[in-house]
Amino acid sequence: MGPNSLKDSRAQIIARMISLLEGAAREGAQLVVYPELAFTTFFPRWDYASEAELLQFMERTMPNPSVQALFDRAAALKVGFYVGYGELTPDGHRYNSAIIVRSDGRTLLKYRKIHLPGSTHVRPAQKYQQLEKRYFRYGDLGFPVARAPAEWGNAVMGMLICNDRRWPEGWRVLGLQNVELVCIGYNSAAYDPNGGESESAETRTFHSTLAVQANAYMNATWAVSVAKAGVEDGAGLIGGSLIVDPNGMIRAQARTLEDELIFAEADLDLCRQGKEKIFNFAAHRRPQWYRPIVDQVGAVEPPPAE
Amino acid sequence: MGPNSLKDSRAQIIARMISLLEGAAREGAQLVVYPELAFTTFFPRWDYASEAELLQFMERTMPNPSVQALFDRAAALKVGFYVGYGELTPDGHRYNSAIIVRSDGRTLLKYRKIHLPGSTHVRPAQKYQQLEKRYFRYGDLGFPVARAPAEWGNAVMGMLICNDRRWPEGWRVLGLQNVELVCIGYNSAAYDPNGGESESAETRTFHSTLAVQANAYMNATWAVSVAKAGVEDGAGLIGGSLIVDPNGMIRAQARTLEDELIFAEADLDLCRQGKEKIFNFAAHRRPQWYRPIVDQVGAVEPPPAE
Numbered sequence: 001m002g003p004n005s006l007k008d009s010r011a012q013i014i015a016r017m018i019s020l021l022e023g024a025a026r027e028g029a030q031l032v033v034y035p036e037l038a039f040t041t042f043f044p045r046w047d048y049a050s051e052a053e054l055l056q057f058m059e060r061t062m063p064n065p066s067v068q069a070l071f072d073r074a075a076a077l078k079v080g081f082y083v084g085y086g087e088l089t090p091d092g093h094r095y096n097s098a099i100i101v102r103s104d105g106r107t108l109l110k111y112r113k114i115h116l117p118g119s120t121h122v123r124p125a126q127k128y129q130q131l132e133k134r135y136f137r138y139g140d141l142g143f144p145v146a147r148a149p150a151e152w153g154n155a156v157m158g159m160l161i162c163n164d165r166r167w168p169e170g171w172r173v174l175g176l177q178n179v180e181l182v183c184i185g186y187n188s189a190a191y192d193p194n195g196g197e198s199e200s201a202e203t204r205t206f207h208s209t210l211a212v213q214a215n216a217y218m219n220a221t222w223a224v225s226v227a228k229a230g231v232e233d234g235a236g237l238i239g240g241s242l243i244v245d246p247n248g249m250i251r252a253q254a255r256t257l258e259d260e261l262i263f264a265e266a267d268l269d270l271c272r273q274g275k276e277k278i279f280n281f282a283a284h285r286r287p288q289w290y291r292p293i294v295d296q297v298g299a300v301e302p303p304p305a306e
Numbered sequence: 307m308g309p310n311s312l313k314d315s316r317a318q319i320i321a322r323m324i325s326l327l328e329g330a331a332r333e334g335a336q337l338v339v340y341p342e343l344a345f346t347t348f349f350p351r352w353d354y355a356s357e358a359e360l361l362q363f364m365e366r367t368m369p370n371p372s373v374q375a376l377f378d379r380a381a382a383l384k385v386g387f388y389v390g391y392g393e394l395t396p397d398g399h400r401y402n403s404a405i406i407v408r409s410d411g412r413t414l415l416k417y418r419k420i421h422l423p424g425s426t427h428v429r430p431a432q433k434y435q436q437l438e439k440r441y442f443r444y445g446d447l448g449f450p451v452a453r454a455p456a457e458w459g460n461a462v463m464g465m466l467i468c469n470d471r472r473w474p475e476g477w478r479v480l481g482l483q484n485v486e487l488v489c490i491g492y493n494s495a496a497y498d499p500n501g502g503e504s505e506s507a508e509t510r511t512f513h514s515t516l517a518v519q520a521n522a523y524m525n526a527t528w529a530v531s532v533a534k535a536g537v538e539d540g541a542g543l544i545g546g547s548l549i550v551d552p553n554g555m556i557r558a559q560a561r562t563l564e565d566e567l568i569f570a571e572a573d574l575d576l577c578r579q580g581k582e583k584i585f586n587f588a589a590h591r592r593p594q595w596y597r598p599i600v601d602q603v604g605a606v607e608p609p610p611a612e
Contacts (some may be wrong), residue, residue, distance in 0.1 A: 112396065114592050117584070142595050147611040154611055166584065168474035168524055169596045176598045178605040207523060210554050214520030217513060218474055247509065248516050275605070278423070278472065282604025286420050289448050290475045292482045294596050298588025299484040299581065305460055306455040 001034060003230035004041045010066045013039055015056075016259055018073050023261050025077040030103065030152060032074075035185035035228035036084035036096065036113075036162045036279060039067060042187040042228065043086075043107065043132045045235055047122045054135060058061035058088035062099060062107070076104035081225075082183040084161055086136075087112070096136045098159050098185060102149060109146040112139030113161035114170060119141035128235055130195040130250035148181075155180045155269050158221075162186035166211045168174070168218070169293065175219030176281065180271045184212070184225040189260040203238040209250070217248030219276025222266045246271045307340060307565035309536035310347045312443035319345055323564055325380050329567050331383040335407065336458060338380075341534035342390035342402065342419075342468045345373060348493040348534065349392075350437045351541055353428045360441060361588065364394035368405060368471075369412070381411035381504065385457070388489035388530075390467055393418070401485045402442045404465050404491060406453060415452040418478060419467035434499040434541050449479040453578030454487075459574050461486045464527075468492035471531060472517045474524070482587065483524030485554075486577045490518070490531040496542035511546040515556070523554030524581025528572045536563035552577045 004013050017034060024032045037043070040057045047052050062085065063071040074081055080103040087097035096113035110111035116138055118130035130184070158174035158181070165171075165184050174182060188208060208225070217241060218221040220230040224251040229239035241254040243264040278284075307326070310319050325338060343349070346363045354360050380387055385423045385484065386409040393403035402419040422444055424436035451464040462491040464480035464487070471477075471490050480488060494514060498504035514531070522529040528551060535545035547560040549570040558568040584590075 030540070114595055115590055117590065138592060140597075147608050147609050149562055149611050156608055163584075163590075166477060166524060167591075168521075169591070169593075169599060172474060172598060173598050176605050177600050178607050198554075206326050207554065210516075210520050210523060214357075214516050215474075217516060218472060247505075248513065278469075280604075281602075284423065284469075285603050286444060287475075287600045287603055289420055289445075290479060290600050292479050293475060294593045294600050296482050296587075296593050297593055298586075299482050302451050302453050302462055305455050 001226070001228045003228065003232040004039075005233050007126065008041070010039060014067060014070050015102060017070050020259055020261060021070070021074055021077065021079060021081070024263070025079050027261070027263055029079060032079055032081040033185065033224045033226045033255045034081060034083040035226045036098070036187050037086060038083050038185065038228065039085055041232045042235070042237065044118060044135055045128045045193070047129050055088070058086045058094060060088050060090075062087070071101065071105055073103065073126050075103070078103045079189050080108070084185040086273065095139060096132060096161060098161050099184075100146070100157060100159065100183060103151060103182045107146060108148060109157060109159060110141065111144060111159040111161065112137075112141050113164060114139040114143070114165045115167050117163045119285065126194045131191075134140070134190065143170050145174060145177040145179050154202070155266075155268055158182045160184045162188065165208070165215070168215055171215040171219050175221065175279075178275070179219065179221045180268050181266060182216070182221055183225040183226070186225065187228045188238050190238045190243065193235035201238050205238045208238060208240050209242060209253075210221065212242065213219060213244050213248040213250065216244040216246060217274070218279065219245045220279045222246060222268070222271070225252070246274050307344060307532070307534045309343075309534065309538040312347050312538050316345065320373060320376050321374050323514050326565055326567060327376070327383065327385060327387070329381055330569070331385050332571055334568070335385060338385055338387040339489045339491065339530045339532045340387060341532045342404065342493050343392060344389050344491065344534065345391055346534045347538045348541070348543065349442050350424060351434045351499070351539070353435050353437065361393075361394070362401065364392045364400060366394050366396075368393070376492050377407065377411055383408070384409045388465065388491065390491040397465040398402070398600045399443050400541060402438060403465055404489075405465050406452070406463060406465065406489060410455060414454060414522040415450060415465060416447065416468065417461060417465040418443075418447050419470060420445040420449070421469045421473050423469045424580040426451045432500045436495075436551065448536070449476050451480060451485050461572075466490045468494065471514070471521070473527055474521055477521040480564055481527065481585075484571060484581070485525065485527045486574050487572060488522070488527055488529045490529065491534070492531065496544045496546050499541035499557065504575060507542065514544060514546050515523060516561075517546060518548065519550050519554040522552060523580070524585065526552045526585050528574070528577070533560070535560070548603045552580050
């Protein structure tokens with residue numbers, strides 16, 4: 001998806017998403033993956049002083065009237081989708097969430113982002129912020145999977161959101177549930193919008209691609225990783241949306257920073273070789289040596305040299 | 307390193323290793339990384355009926371007279387090294403081990419391979435076996451690190467062996483100890499030597515490269531991953547030795563399947579950005595959701611679709 005700016009109305013954004021959906025359906029797509037926070041701009045870049053201001057970016061139910069047209073069109077076309085959105089719970093908590101919607105319109109699976117980047121505190125000297133840790137609670141649903149209905153080959157499906165894709169722990173928890181297709185949406189900065197020194201957009205896109213390829217390979221799963229790209233409200237986001245097979249190989253990759261469709265047919269049987277041989281977890285994993293992964297949060301320095 | 311065949315004497319192999327060491331020292335190398343089981347052919351491809359036959363591939367102490375010339379030359383040149391070898395303990399246990407030797411000849415760190423591939427049972431119909439699980443015990447030293455002496459910049463150094471490099475758990479346990487340089491040796495089949503259908507050498511080399519690049523990036527560490535390559539006793543091994551920086555980028559990669567030197571200068575400060583920002587573990591990890599990584603060995607299927 002190309003950028004969503006603050007000036008874009010929800011109706012405009014939904015119209016673009018429906019246009020993409022229809023284009024995908026024409027090519028025979030059964031599942032469409034939209035990015036993280038697909039219905040809005042990446043609003044954690046702005047400092048909103050009041051809760052009330054954040055409400056414009058939040059969905060109290062899913063679906064709801066502001067997104068219903070997308071759900072209706074998808075059900076009519078019998079196309080399912082993954083979509084990321086800002087979730088507001090009845091008790092007033094906000095999460096960076098995603099759902100997978102079946103082709104019959106029912107929700108198959110819901111996930112709340114666990115690896116929130118950014119900070120809790122506003123940096124007053126900076127125009128652009130990254131306030132995910134301020135605006136959202138940490139996801140509290142774990143890394144769930146669901147078995148898809150027959151029209152999707154009964155695939156075991158899982159989800160990650162943006163920064164999660166760089167954390168092998170999340171991928172492995174999905175892999176330990178035999179995941180066969182991981183859907184990911186992201187909004188990743190292409191550079192420091194405040195003008196500081198930073199890695200190039202090429203390096204950032206390389207990292208995004210590398211993490212998905214390797215974790216798909218190491219868990220013998222398909223992965224679809226989808227950007228909201230381009231310049232939103234003056235801040236650039238990388239593209240590089242891609243579809244990766246269980247060998248870690250790229251089957252399709254976006255070339256623009258705008259609304260664009262890429263496709264692949266995901267043969268789930270390609271997961272078999274990895275899951276049964278080199279990544280046969282039951283045969284080869286040695287969890288007694290993995291304890292620091294759960295017993296530690298941060299890194300612990302070794303003692304000084306002799 | 308190129309191949310070591312059964313017909314090669316230990317003296318011949320050590321002479322080649324010394325020649326490589328001297329070439330590296332001439333270019334200013336301070337640390338040389340040799341492959342897994344560097345002193346022998348990859349003997350787990352053969353079915354040895356008796357323990358006595360395996361002894362020819364085992365080191366009872368390290369160093370010992372059969373490898374002393376390498377240790378002596380390295381100390382004289384003030385070059386340290388990583389080397390993999392078959393270890394026989396005083397109580398008769400065998401491990402697939404590696405050590406890092408300091409430039410003064412003392413051992414800095416020892417590791418015993420945890421992710422043993424292959425099988426415990428001989429497949430009688432096959433000429434070539436993969437009997438690592440039969441010949442070796444699982445490593446029992448965890449994933450240790452050590453802080454190197456000053457001449458290596460006090461780097462936090464860790465080790466993996468061959469198949470370990472495909473398992474993000476081992477990398478993460480090293481990362482949680484703030485590792486800055488991971489040394490890896492491997493012997494990886496280029497094809498099925500028994501003539502069965504299998505992935506191409508190109509795909510296998512891609513996997514080897516991908517796993518090291520991504521895990522180096524995700525743990526913000528340098529990595530040096532070194533093949534024993536070429537055709538050993540009729541069985542092909544991939545090459546693709548490489549040096550990867552903490553951004554996951556390849557700084558040097560071998561082009562042949564023979565004895566060959568590649569170099570890089572490892573600026574340890576390049577680990578800082580990753581460790582302090584995007585992979586600041588203390589700030590971003592959520593171990594309460596990683597429990598299946600230690601609570602499960604194999605994958606557990608989700609329930610069937612509704």
